Amino acid sequence: MSTRSDIVAVSDTLIREKGYNAFSYADLAKTLGIRNASIHYYFPTKTDLAIAVIDRQLEKLNELISSVTDSDPLTQLEAYLSIYTHTREEGSVCIVGSLASDLYSIDERISNHLRTLVDEILLWVAGILERGQDSGVFHFTGSPRSRALLVVTNMLASLQLVRLTDNKNDFETIKEAVLKELTT
Amino acid sequence: MSTRSDIVAVSDTLIREKGYNAFSYADLAKTLGIRNASIHYYFPTKTDLAIAVIDRQLEKLNELISSVTDSDPLTQLEAYLSIYTHTREEGSVCIVGSLASDLYSIDERISNHLRTLVDEILLWVAGILERGQDSGVFHFTGSPRSRALLVVTNMLASLQLVRLTDNKNDFETIKEAVLKELTT
DNA sequence: GTCTATAGCAGGATAGAC
């Protein structure tokens, strides 16, 4: 992997672990075995770095969407939920939840980028739910978008709550309840 | 009000607005019209201050619980949901969501205190749901605790998401969906 | 492209006068 993508990958992990304002170029330099100034060569400002992290998440999301584009709605929903399973295993939260907490202390260019990511997630999930409803796999009241809001908030906050309840089962409980609710 | 409680109140607001690591003694001093050093007189360290903020939230929660202790489950649930309506109007997030994002960059004494708050919220909500189920007002599958996890995560993350979707209705949509789901 | 060195600033915190 290139130095550039290594920097982005480590930044991603650190932001989601400690929070945007707590992670520093010094953390990155230490982890990557390079110097502070080298990071600035690739990313002049911390804002540039945060935007690259969000772009990385956007790319990963688009790859996931593409990989299940021909699958049935249930498989697609499970693909969406699997994102959080992976993040949960790291003990981290998702980038949306992490940056949303710091929203009014970060550069507007970051929050605008984040908005793009959120919109894409909501559109994708709402689409999955709608197709699932049409084909009779999913059952729910309200619009697909409002249902997507419920599903996304469940998953987003589960990562944050489970860090505090210390009950390893809570995450699985929430995930299964979300699935069960839609399929029965 | 005393200087001490003013400091705690402003800290509370700032942490939930900007995030724990972004808010500073300088912010407080400016807002309150006092000096940095005066705040240290009441709260020697930032950790002390964060703990006082969580204690404040615990007190407010206990007052709310007491105020509806003789009410029916639906009224109690609405009381719980009203916490977030108020926070939503400020454009802030809740203290649990805010600090959970920074969890691995804050003093352990803060996270331990936060855990107490989370446990109390979950116990209260699960109790409300259970009594509502027994009296036939609420209908849901799974244990009261797992249902409480769904409700709490919906509300917690709704504050964070709505900051990004810019759709003012999203918060109300989520809140009403939570209520409707339980009562039908 | 990576380094050393350092500027410049803001953060949390303390000493001591009033």
Next chain:
DNA sequence: GTCTATCCTGCTATAGAC
């Protein structure tokens, strides 16, 4: 209890050698 003054540390960021 509140102030002025100050310390120390860590941060983002830059200049310039290699």
